[in-house]
Amino acid sequence: MFLMRMISTRDESKEERSYTDVLLAGLAPDGGLYVPSEYPQFSLEELEKLRRLPYRDIAFAVKKKLVQGDIPDRDLHALIHAAYSETAFGDVASGNIVPLMKVEDGFYVQQLSLGPTAAFKDMALLVLAQEMQYELSRRGEHLTILGATSGDTGSAAEAAFKGLDRVQLFMLSPENGMSAFQKAQMGSFSGQNIFNVSVRGRFDDCQDLVKRLKGQKEFSKLGAVNSINWGRISSQVPYFVSGYLQAVRSVGDPVDFAVSTGNFGNVLSGYIAKRMGVPIRRLVVATNENDVLDRLFKTGVYRLSPARVTSSPSMDISKASNYERLVFDVFGGDSKKTAAYMQEFETNKKVDLADYGVAVSQLHNLGFESGSSTHADRLEAIRSVYAKAKIVIDPHTADGVSVGWRCKDVSEDVPMVCMGTALPVKFEDTIKEALGFVPERPARFVGLEDTLAANAFYSIDADAEQLGKYIREHATERG
Numbered sequence: 001m002f003l004m005r006m007i008s009t010r011d012e013s014k015e016e017r018s019y020t021d022v023l024l025a026g027l028a029p030d031g032g033l034y035v036p037s038e039y040p041q042f043s044l045e046e047l048e049k050l051r052r053l054p055y056r057d058i059a060f061a062v063k064k065k066l067v068q069g070d071i072p073d074r075d076l077h078a079l080i081h082a083a084y085s086e087t088a089f090g091d092v093a094s095g096n097i098v099p100l101m102k103v104e105d106g107f108y109v110q111q112l113s114l115g116p117t118a119a120f121k122d123m124a125l126l127v128l129a130q131e132m133q134y135e136l137s138r139r140g141e142h143l144t145i146l147g148a149t150s151g152d153t154g155s156a157a158e159a160a161f162k163g164l165d166r167v168q169l170f171m172l173s174p175e176n177g178m179s180a181f182q183k184a185q186m187g188s189f190s191g192q193n194i195f196n197v198s199v200r201g202r203f204d205d206c207q208d209l210v211k212r213l214k215g216q217k218e219f220s221k222l223g224a225v226n227s228i229n230w231g232r233i234s235s236q237v238p239y240f241v242s243g244y245l246q247a248v249r250s251v252g253d254p255v256d257f258a259v260s261t262g263n264f265g266n267v268l269s270g271y272i273a274k275r276m277g278v279p280i281r282r283l284v285v286a287t288n289e290n291d292v293l294d295r296l297f298k299t300g301v302y303r304l305s306p307a308r309v310t311s312s313p314s315m316d317i318s319k320a321s322n323y324e325r326l327v328f329d330v331f332g333g334d335s336k337k338t339a340a341y342m343q344e345f346e347t348n349k350k351v352d353l354a355d356y357g358v359a360v361s362q363l364h365n366l367g368f369e370s371g372s373s374t375h376a377d378r379l380e381a382i383r384s385v386y387a388k389a390k391i392v393i394d395p396h397t398a399d400g401v402s403v404g405w406r407c408k409d410v411s412e413d414v415p416m417v418c419m420g421t422a423l424p425v426k427f428e429d430t431i432k433e434a435l436g437f438v439p440e441r442p443a444r445f446v447g448l449e450d451t452l453a454a455n456a457f458y459s460i461d462a463d464a465e466q467l468g469k470y471i472r473e474h475a476t477e478r479g
């Protein structure tokens, strides 16, 4: 049987790993990211056949190609059904859980946030958690995961791993900086295998603590669930396939996607769908005021810049980790060149593609375009979408819509699909500012803030010793 071969972007020896090895490893030991050595392909006939299937079956068909037999088909099918379950999605679970919402002719928002924590990160983390649980029990192992979050990732990971007996999840979050909604949402998952740790400090302090702890021998085996995990990236490809199939009149026609981005994870999955043969024409990279990626796609210069706090906080980043996977592709799979480029970035906080013989036009030839939006742009996008279609979008989706509108070529008949990355209920203050009212909450979130239990978070200083002690006392010795 042909097994999926995964290689590190920085490994010159091109040592091959399996899908599940990479799933459990996260980052490669050389600091690179895992990518497939080649992309499996979809023919138009195959895509046509997917068109009438429920989302779970589309997800299975796409993942099957990316997992390439490393998990037997029957098991993979069951894992995807367990991920997109009635418990997670209610009675829509067996149908289309990533529907297109029409804003106007040829302009859509794809709803990716119907999962348990109301953000698109559910789509990937639910599958990742099932696959990890499966693989750990196949190997007779257990895993303790340590992560840091400023919001959406933490709750999505906790919802996905809650109750899975092979994994214990310790999640650090800053004491201040998260909304009452986010805090209550995370707090609601505490207990069993989920440990919420509140750090007296900022998000950077949390990330720092994770790094410091993993640097210690005793904790070097702690796992991770951040967005560079290939399991997450690959589980986002299916909704681009579904969005494509929903948007076109005939399979084979082009579609443009606009994707609000932070760590370059979501839009990279769109690029992979394109590489797998889905006729996606343009991929519009939409940033907020933290416009590292917009400047990169306009000038070819990738420059670290301190993150500013905005009204689309899940996109407030200073660098975009997943971009390395695109660099590797643009360099034709040259890992030596990729490693040198990333090394220059890490040393100088800045690197220019031109110095590596790549013109910006090459990025455009791959389909990439970019733009950034301001708080005022987001408010305007929220208002326009509401005025045109009575749909309330969240501020992150608004970044994509704002830039998507700017990049839409009205002379052409190519649909533009903007990714809906969160529900507005998570960011009510900005919605109120834009529309003057707050939309009715989905029933499961009504009164959520009042449910925060006093002991849902364990508080520590930004101190590795306190964290180590807590994990030592609570992680069960197993496996």
Ligand SMILES: *Cc1c(COP(=O)(O)O)cnc(C)c1O
Residues within 6 Å of the ligand: 119, 120, 121, 152, 153, 227, 260, 261, 262, 263, 264, 265, 266, 267, 314, 315, 396, 397, 421, 422
């Ligand atoms: C994480 C997140 C993003 C950014 O996604 P990336 O994969 O990091 O590009 C955008 N919107 C929301 C609501 C998010 O939670």
